[in-house]
Amino acid sequence: MGGFLTALLGLYAWFFVSSHSSKQAPANSASLKLTCELPSANAASPRPGMVWIPEGKFDMGDTVYAEEKPVRNIKIKGFWMDRTEVTNDEFASFVKATGYVTIAERNLDPLKHAQLPADMLKAGAVVFSMPAALKNGDDPSQWWKYVVGANWRHPAGPNTSIEKYGSFPVVHITYADAKAYAQWKGHQLPTEAQWEWAARAGAKEMPSQHDQPAGANTWQGIFPMANSSEDGFAGLAPVGCYAPNAYGLFDMIGNVWELTADVFVANRLENSQLRTKDQGLDPDDAQRPPAFKQATGGARVIKGGSFLCAPNYCMRYRAGSRQPQEEDLAVSHLGFRTIYQPAGIN
């Protein structure tokens, strides 16, 4: 017990030091490392920058949180998948070519969102910031803030920029934004099953271990107050800083959560008798931003956890974990990657 307390005090000591020193740093630049070297893409590949995910059957799901159950055996066809999360540079190419304006860059129609305070009608996004103190229990509004002017170009607000952060995963991307990018590429968003099979990298049985992974960008310490950054990054990391999985995919676990094409439905939970106060969607809403735009559309499944996943709050640094995400709400821990399924694969 003494060792544990010492370690805990150490974490808090680190927090106080780091919270002072980090005030000078841009909000999205927890690390000084701006790029990580990827192995060169195979020029002979028909789809450089993507890897082939073979067909297979596997036990989809997990048993840590209610929404992951039941585990069921499913079959997946082969497909190509981006080996990294989509980066700021890649998304900028799309915007430059098409003139696309993301959802977070558009003001909301006050007639359709009459319940929202005026500030939330202005274009913006939800940004994580480490609180100085917790005064209201586990209320996530203490670390998630709606920031007017935050979007993919300005991840922490109007005074921040992605200059020098081209190799970082793009964030503040909603479902419509990700789908528009994928269509521009001639790609699709992965289904949840495709994403999970790719993250398993050939492991067909549900994993017996649920420990926090060492080789991924997650949160070490007590969320949301103390982050020891043992993995090298307190915030986002450039893509490809950790070893790829057996299929050659980087950062499937951690860094940013990744959007999928699947609508999140709570029906699977209704028989589990594990419904929670929050509509039964999720027994642990620590990572989920408060419902800033409740009157808007549905939710999509997001996968893999993020740099905010910690053992004390959100053990979602696993292939089988999942979480609902409001379709039209941009948040600072969410990105995506695309797939390509050749015609005739069956």
Ligand SMILES: [Ca+2]
């Ligand atoms: Ca980290």
Ligand SMILES: [Ca+2]
């Ligand atoms: Ca990821």
